Amino acid sequence: MAVSADPASPVQVRLFASLREATGWSEQLVELAATAKGANPAGPTPEQLWRQLGLQPATPPAGVRVAINQQFAAWDASLVAGDELAFLPPISGG
């Protein structure tokens, strides 16, 4: 799904809970699209990956958060090869 031809920059993308069930997959290796990398010289962002993967809605909902390598991160953070990117639906612990 939404995989480019650049094998040098795979990112492990993980989805949880309602996002996982809405898309039908929980994790996959995604090669970063050239267009996404070109849009940000420092590296593509989680927001660009969200769109590259065709996740819905096209603009990430306000309650969805991002984690890179299991740390909360910003939607405009730069991704590098080997990162683990997770999209986290609204949290409800405790």
Add this chain to the structure above:
Amino acid sequence: MLAIQLEAESFEPLQALAEWHQWLAAELGLRPAAESHFLGRVRPSGAHDALLTALELEHYPGMTETCIASLAAAAAGRHGATAVLVRHRIGLVLPGDAIVLVAVAADRRGPAQRCCQELLEALKHEAPFWKREWSQGVGRWITGNTPL
């Protein structure tokens, strides 16, 4: 001093506290003078008043444990608490069963109570858990937390 544990099966809160007390006594000699505890259990009904069969708790393995430890350490540091215990369920939890136990030991009641409340709220909003209510064979993801 942090004691963080995710529980895949039901646990007995009083037994968990007793084990924590033994550990504190072994580590500190004397237990701190003040403790504050919070115990959360599954309600019998869900967000739309339907009777619950179970509440399912999904988590992000690795990140959830690290996040709880980080939140507990930060809260303990801010309030000068001596020790924190967190036991949190994952998987299917039945109505009436314990979901979360937070205990804070400190030298005085104020830091213990404030730290306990702050940490519980942090767990609800910052630790990657997701709840799904199961009722009559249908699961429904919860998108927020109950009011304080």
